[in-house]
Structures are given as C-alpha cells and as structure tokens.
Amino acid sequence: MAIKPLIFLTTRSLKNGIVRAVTSGKRLFTLLFALAYYAFLVLRPTGMRGRDPITSGATSVAMAPDVIQCVIFSFFALLTFLLMVSILTPRGGFRQADIDVLFPTPVSPRLVMFMRMFREYLVTLVTPLFLALFGGRSSHMALQRFFAGMKGNAQVVERVSAVAWLLMAFAWVCLGYGIGFYINRSDLRADRNKKVIDITVFIAVLSTIAYFAFRLKSDLSVATLVSCTEAPLIRSVFFSASAATWMAVGAMKQDWLLVSSGIAVFAGVSILGLRMALSQLPYMYDQASVKGFGAGELRVMRRNNDLYGMTAQQARDGKLKIGRFSRWISSFRLTGASALIWKEILLQTRGARFLYYFYGPLQLFMTISPAFMGRDFESLNILRTAGIMIIVMQAMSVLMLTMNSAISGFTELLKRVDFQKPLPFRPSSTVFWEIASKCIPNIFFSLIALPIIVLIRPTLWGFALGSTIFAIGLSLLVSGTVFLVTIAFPDAGDASQRGFRGILIMLGMVILASPGASVFAVLLALTKVNPAIAALPAFALCVGVTLVVSLVAGRLYDSYNPSE
C-alpha cells in the first residue's frame, strides 16, 4: 500500500526527533526547561492568576439569546479571520528533502496531498486548544460562566459548537488547499489570480473594520455590537462563522433545520475546496519546488530571527536596492579590527533596515517625549521626574533596539563563522568588536535624541547626557549578553534551545545590568550629583562587565564548531 512509506516517514521522524532531544545533555536540559516553563504558565498557582470570578462571589447572569448568538459568532469570526488570512500562503509545508527524495518516487501526489491535508487539519484543530490552554483555568471558568448563563441547552450547544469547529476547520483546510494551489502556481495567470484573492481578502477585512468603526462610533453599546454581528455584510464576509453560529444557535433553539443549514454550508465549501485542490494537483510539486520551499525557508528564518537571511532572500528576488548611505559607507578604506565595524554598518544598512525604520523613530519618540512633560518646568520635582523618565525610556529603547539588532546580527555571525574565524584577530577581540558593532544603531539614535532634548528643555541637559552615557554602556552590555547566550546555545534549528535562549537572554540581561543600573539609581536617588556624572560609574561598570563577557564568549567562540 502506497501510504505505508508516508506513515513510516512521519512516525520514524517523530520517534527519532524525540530520541535525539532526550539523548543529548544540552538538548534534554533545554527541553526540560521549556516544558517546566510552559507547565508553569498553564498550571501556575491560583493566587498568581488574579481573582477567580466564581469563588470571588461573581454570579453568572442569564444572557439574552441575541447576546449569546453574538458571543458565539464573534468567537467563530475570530477563528474564521485567522483561517482566512492563512489561505494566501503556499500549501503543503514541503521541505527540500521532500523535493529531492519524495517527489521523484512513484508515490501518488494525490496521496501526498491528502496526508498533508490531514496533518494540517490536525494542527488547525488544536489551535483554539492552545489558546484555551494558555488561558488556563481562567478561560475554562469564562466558558463555564458563559454556558451557565445560557440555562437549559448549554451542554448541547457546547457539543454542537465543537462539531461546528471540526467541520469549519476541515472546510477551511480544503478551501486553503484549493485556493493556495490555484494562486501559487509559477505562471503569470496565477499571479493575476493571487492579486485578485489578495485584494478580495484585504477589502473584506477593511470593510469589516470600517463597518464596525462606523457603527460603534455613533453608538457604543452592546445592542449595537449585537446588531453589527447580525448585519448581512459581516455575516457574508465571515460566512463560516455564520454557518457555525447557525449550528450552535439551532441546537440551543432545537431548530434542527438551522443546524442542518450550517452543516450543508461546510459540506459545500469542503467539496468546492477539494475539487479545486484536485484540479490543481498536477502543479503541487512544481509550486512546492519553485515557491513553497522559498516560503518555508522564509518561515524558518523568521522563526530564527534571521533578519539578514530574509533580506538576502529579498536580494535574490531582485527586491533589494543598495542605498546611497550604504554606498557612501562602502567607499571608506579601513584597516585592522575597525574593518569589522565597517562590515557591520554595511550589513546593517542593507540587512537590518527594518530595525532602523521601526525602532529608530520609536526610540526618538520615547526618549524625547518626557521633555514635553508638565507646564511648570521650573518646578524641580517635574524636572527631576522628566529626567528620570528620559533615562528609563532610553534604557527601554536600548533593550528593544540593541536586543533585536544583536539577535539578528549574531545569527548572521554564526552562519559566517567559517569565513570570519580565519581573520587575523584574537577571538576575544573579534567578539568585542562584534558586540560593539551591534550597538551602533542605538548609539546613533541616542546621539540624535541628546541635542533635541537639550534644544526643547535646556535645563534637562544633565539628564539627557547622563541617559546617553548610560544607554551606550547598557547597549554594550545587552549586546554582550545576547552574544554569550547565543554562542552557548547556538542551535537555532532546535525549538527547545531557541526558546531557552530567549528566556536566558532576558535573565542574563537583568543579572548583568543590575550592578551598573543599581549604582546609577543609588547615585541619582541619594546624592545631588549631576546625572551626567552619576552615569559615569554606571557606564564603567557596564563596559567592565561587557569586557568580562567578551573574554568568556571569546573562548566559546574560539571552540565553536558549526558542524557540530
């Protein structure tokens, strides 16, 4: 039977993956840590989850049928929206190994497609389960209260809603495959079709938002919200939510015709999607090897924070232009370790533009806005509060911008280690310059913010300068911490290691930054010394810790073998 090899592939890969995760010390440790972390999220003690609405005395209120209908429709509309936007992506989730090994075999593409659909169906089904799981007991209690408020047929409604979700997920998987295959073929007609579908989804989403905004602006009430969810436009856009609501409400009212109508809609959509998918089946392998794999790669890069990899993909597609600033930097002639900085600025201006465009203005906005605080700026208290706010905002900007710049930059560094290691620098020196170079965007925006703050409120010059000095030191330290954790847990492809790395970066930053931050805070709180002076020992501490981190990370970098 031709399905046997596909089942063999799935089960063996799963089994070997689990065995591999538990037989290596580092992998096992990170897996256990991740499991413990998620278990804590789900099973954390009741006292840490806020007030229990039932034990705290809150009582369930009987809800009107139209409100119940509105709640059910909103829930299914949210799921419909998530499923709707996912239909634009190439289907199948094929890997390069599928293209090289599976596609040239005589295994029927139809069987391959059904297996993929089945897998995707299972993944789709558990999506709301994850949402409920992370909500923990709170979401369970909310559901209990909702059904308690329904009286009478609550149990039937609960069961029919579950069946509606099973049917809805299946219908969308079928439709997703049909449309996904139809619009992702590697010909010009498919491009036109993709544009039509893209625009349709965009108009649907936009018109929904516009409709809700228009109606709720004039009358923000539960009645308006209920009437919005009953509007033909909304019911048509979220047709699958409408069908699911018919089923659930039909069960509540014991109107079995309504329930059957909902089932009929899902059956119709499923058949339509399946027919479309089967008609496009001959193009499945073609689009997987031309487009799907690229999309899969991009997904992996996004998951691994590989910003440079994503930009390189854009360059391969001819979508990246070298800007003037980048050309200007390129014209510099530098020697020695400063070439590492030169390379980094070039890479950042080409590969991490997003960081500049998004976090740069955000940093400026956050840092400068406290300068506008209060009217009576001659009051010492307001001046001091604004100054402290500037320091806090600078520090937060550092955390956001440098952390992102460092994570994507060091992911790129690990990929180029074969090229960079033979360069004539000591490992600790290479590491220090790499760490320093990831702070450039932060330093750049801090230095822009400084004169602007002084121009707006000259009296804040001490705080502005102090925050800039501290931000530079903190930026170095954040970058160093990210590098240390990245080189200690370098396997970006391992999900447990990746998750563990994220947690450890946050923890490491708190621990390593606390000496410098504490000294700065104590000096500001207990002495009347100028903030610019108070920032100096904090800066020195941050730089000192970064140097130690560079030494430790340098050793790890020296012994790092990308093949392991």
Add this chain to the structure above:
Amino acid sequence: MLQVTRLVKQYKQFRAIDDLSFTIHPGEIVGLIGPNGAGKTTTLRCIAGILRPTAGSVTINGHDVVSDQAKAKSGLAFVPEVPSLYELLTVDEHLRFVAMCFNTIDRYEALRDELLERYDLKEKKDMLVATLSKGMRQKLSVACALIHNANVLLFDEPMIGIDPAGARELKDELLRERNDGAAILISTHLLDTAEKLCDRVIIVARGHKVAEGTLEQLQHMSSREGQSLEDVFLAITEDGYQTPNLPNN
C-alpha cells in the same frame, strides 16, 4: 529509455528551457553540459517529475511523466546536486523509505548491505542523516538512487563533494549500470569526467540545445578535430557560434 520532446519550462516571463529534445537509449551514458544558468538542473527536475513542463513531453520507458506519473517514475532514479535528505531518519531508514516508495522492499535487505558496503556507509547504518558529513550524504543519495533497480538514472553533478575513492566507485557503478542496460543522464561541469564517461554529450546554453553528439562529432562540428571536450565546449558556447540545424529526435 528516456525521451524528451520539445520541452519548454517557463517561470513567469523567464524561459529556462526552450524547445529541448533528446533521447537516451538503454545502455548509454549521456552528459548534459552547459554554462551556469543554462537550464541543466531545470531539465533534470522536469524529467524527474518535480517541475511541471510548460510544454512538450518527457517519457520514461514509454510512460509520460505528467499523465502517467507513477509508472514513469517507477523506473527512474534522481540524484540532486546538493541532496537534501530527511535528517531525522537513520541511514538504514532512509534507504528503507525509498525502497518502500518504489515497492521494492522485498529485495531491499540484500541490496542494502551491498550498497552500504560499497559506499562505506555500513558503520553509519543506524546514525541519523543529520549527523553525516556532506560527502556521506552524497553517497547516501546515490545509494538511494540504486536501491530500487531503476533503469533511467539522472545525476546532477554527481562527483561534487565525493572523495576520490567514492568518485571512482561511482564511475564504476555508472559503467556497471550502463552495461546492465540503464539509460543514464549526467549533468556536469567536470568536462574531463564527461569526456571519459559519456558516450554522447548534449551542450545547452540559455535553455537551448546548441550541440549534441559524440566527442568526434562535436569536434568535427566545431572544427576542433583532435582537441579536448573542454576546447570544443568553449568554442561551441562562445558568443557568435552558429548553432547547426540539429535533428529533434
């Protein structure tokens, strides 16, 4: 037998293969050579049923690779240039998976041991593919191609990444398969290998076939009698070379 007739593959506005025709008979090794971007890999992928031809047809042992996919592919083996394998399968499981796909699991064990021995993979039988070196992966990919007794073999740059002993073994294997009646198509940049190994050569450039024949025929065609395939290739692919009228077989 492999027959490619007026094959066209178009990616949006770019035509990667344009009206390419050739036939490879049983017991023949044919080299597909051409500059970078000539369409060699795209041709192999169309033959392997990975890419769907925009026009034209590919038949393997008389079965069309689009309309009669399963039968066409059952006699085919494809070794890509940089093989991506299932990293979470062991070497043995990988071979078994391919044998299962080709429905040759009953003959698998005897053939597996022979191939593992031949390609130095015996000790790595129970290791995950993820832990293999690049060269070992290439060897495993070749072993996968040979595990189901295909009679049309496609190799995309098969010698790249394999050590000299492995390369020698592979050359011997190709000659053995040819003598057993297989039709073999090799895409390669290694012109001296192509010269020694191939019975015939097809030269492609910008998706077109610019020359086809034995070394002697190509030497005569390009007025480079007695010269190497490299000289002939450079003469034929240089700008200004007038492509002779080639028969579409």
